[in-house]
Amino acid sequence: MKFPGQRKSKHYFPVSARDPLLQADPAESLTTSPVVGIDQTMVDIEAKVDDAFIERYGLSRGHSLVIEDDVAEALYQELVQKKLISDQFAGGTIGNTLHNYSVLADDRSVLLGVMCGNITVGDYAYRYLCNTSSKVDLNCLQGVNGSIGRCYTLIGDNGERTFAISPGAMNQLHPENIPEAVIAEASALVLTSYLVRAKEGEPMPQATMKAIEYAKKHQVPVVLTLGTRHVIAENPAFWREFLQQHISIVAMNEDEACELTGESDPLLAADMALQWVDLVLCTAGPAGLYMAGYSDEEVLRRTNLPLLPGAIAEFNQYEFSRAMRYQDCNRPVKVFSHIAPYMGGPEKIMNTNGAGDGALAAVLHDISANNYHRQKVPNSAKHSQSFLTYSSLAQVCKYANRVSYQVLNQHSPRLSRGLPEREDSLEEAYWDR
Ligand SMILES: Nc1ncnc2c1ncn2[C@@H]1O[C@H](COP(=O)(O)OP(=O)(O)OP(=O)(O)O)[C@@H](O)[C@H]1O
Numbered sequence: 001m002k003f004p005g006q007r008k009s010k011h012y013f014p015v016s017a018r019d020p021l022l023q024a025d026p027a028e029s030l031t032t033s034p035v036v037g038i039d040q041t042m043v044d045i046e047a048k049v050d051d052a053f054i055e056r057y058g059l060s061r062g063h064s065l066v067i068e069d070d071v072a073e074a075l076y077q078e079l080v081q082k083k084l085i086s087d088q089f090a091g092g093t094i095g096n097t098l099h100n101y102s103v104l105a106d107d108r109s110v111l112l113g114v115m116c117g118n119i120t121v122g123d124y125a126y127r128y129l130c131n132t133s134s135k136v137d138l139n140c141l142q143g144v145n146g147s148i149g150r151c152y153t154l155i156g157d158n159g160e161r162t163f164a165i166s167p168g169a170m171n172q173l174h175p176e177n178i179p180e181a182v183i184a185e186a187s188a189l190v191l192t193s194y195l196v197r198a199k200e201g202e203p204m205p206q207a208t209m210k211a212i213e214y215a216k217k218h219q220v221p222v223v224l225t226l227g228t229r230h231v232i233a234e235n236p237a238f239w240r241e242f243l244q245q246h247i248s249i250v251a252m253n254e255d256e257a258c259e260l261t262g263e264s265d266p267l268l269a270a271d272m273a274l275q276w277v278d279l280v281l282c283t284a285g286p287a288g289l290y291m292a293g294y295s296d297e298e299v300l301r302r303t304n305l306p307l308l309p310g311a312i313a314e315f316n317q318y319e320f321s322r323a324m325r326y327q328d329c330n331r332p333v334k335v336f337s338h339i340a341p342y343m344g345g346p347e348k349i350m351n352t353n354g355a356g357d358g359a360l361a362a363v364l365h366d367i368s369a370n371n372y373h374r375q376k377v378p379n380s381a382k383h384s385q386s387f388l389t390y391s392s393l394a395q396v397c398k399y400a401n402r403v404s405y406q407v408l409n410q411h412s413p414r415l416s417r418g419l420p421e422r423e424d425s426l427e428e429a430y431w432d433r
């Protein structure tokens with residue numbers, strides 16, 4: 001486990017200390033709780049198209065729509081004929097998140113989903129596997145007779161992306177292939193709202209509910225990322241109820257947040273979501289990102305950064321506090337933090353695909369680092385209370401934002417490597433330029 005955030009300066013465990021009591025035994029470190037996720041396994045086939053193309057295939061801008069096989073075939077043929085395909089990557093919102101988590105943490109995650117039983121060198125399933133970090137454990141995937149999904153990632157002139165999903169057998173994950181023992185030892189179970197989008201009779205939604213049942217049984221926090229705003233807009237009341245019943249951490253962008261809560265201000269939307277969940281990550285494109293959570297009154301820490309104005313006055317006053325689950329607080333107090341894009345954002349953004357997935361991977365890294373530290377040094381003052389995150393909300397924001405920047409700066413939604421090693425202190429990199 002590589003620790004998140006500032007790696008050399010200040011308190012980060014256990015980078016500088018040579019205390020043998022703090023040194024992890026390499027064999028023992030295998031026991032780190034993995035992050036487990038379920039996804040519709042798919043490859044992204046990226047192409048630049050105009051509005052007419054989107055209309056011709058009955059798609060809607062910014063949406064992720066599932067298309068029939070004949071439409072998918074015609075669309076693919078047009079892309080090939082006109083030589084519009086620019087890239088092909090392993091994709092899937094949870095696949096991306098787990099890959100990025102494993103790259104950042106240099107640690108194991110477990111992907112649940114389907115994989116073709118018969119793979120040929122060069123086919124989509126082969127590419128998917130080749131483009132997934134070796135730290136993502138694929139041993140629990142369920143073999144299927146069909147193909148994995150294809151996600152036509154259509155980039156418009158303004159960089160906005162529209163997804164057309166040709167599902168193949170991606171929704172054929174059966175509840176009996178959800179391994180309880182793997183979920184029981186997880187530091188988090190990560191899901192997407194796309195998982196409930198399946199045809200009548202497809203088992204993916206039941207498999208998802210099975211995984212949630214196991215996570216709840218073993219007190220594993222369930223994390224939900226909201227997909228696109230259209231998925232939420234179809235039934236916001238269902239999603240509010242779903243959060244309330246099953247979810248501890250929600251990740252969304254400001255559009256999804258608005259569909260969920262009716263609030264266009266991401267801070268107010270995040271505040272509202274706290275009535276259903278313990279922790280909120282709300283990304284807001286060029287406006288950066290917000291986090292909202294709870295901490296116990298007894299362990300609140302005041303920020304020493306400027307207090308920020310907003311719909312909730314001085315909302316960041318306790319942003320140096322570490323997040324806790326609501327149920328673990330004696331006297332829960334809401335804490336909020338915001339950060340503007342790292343370095344103002346990259347000079348040129350080809351597309352923002354995966355920037356939110358990257359931010360979530362950073363949050364998961366911080367949470368699993370906390371679990372790891374708790375296992376290794378249970379009597380540390382860091383665990384005087386049941387904290388959810390290793391770092392303060394302010395620090396988690398900083399880290400998430402930094403990872404989004406890295407994704408925006410490259411072409412693929414999956415990180416090709418971790419954050420630069422020479423960036424000894426995130427703080428220096430942040431403010432000294
Ligand atoms: N135009 C931009 N300028 C600067 N930073 C940006 C821009 N767009 C995104 N970012 C950075 O990336 C983060 C996540 O972006 P965004 O809110 O677009 O994610 P998203 O819509 O969830 O993406 P995806 O669903 O593709 O993963 C933001 O919090 C911000 O740090």
Ligand SMILES: O=c1[nH]cnc2c1ncn2[C@@H]1O[C@H](CO)[C@@H](O)[C@H]1O
Binds near residue numbers: 092093
């Ligand atoms: O229906 C879906 N299920 C799972 N992942 C999806 C779906 N539609 C789009 N993406 C994935 O979202 C990522 C960016 O966040 C893309 O890489 C794409 O593969």
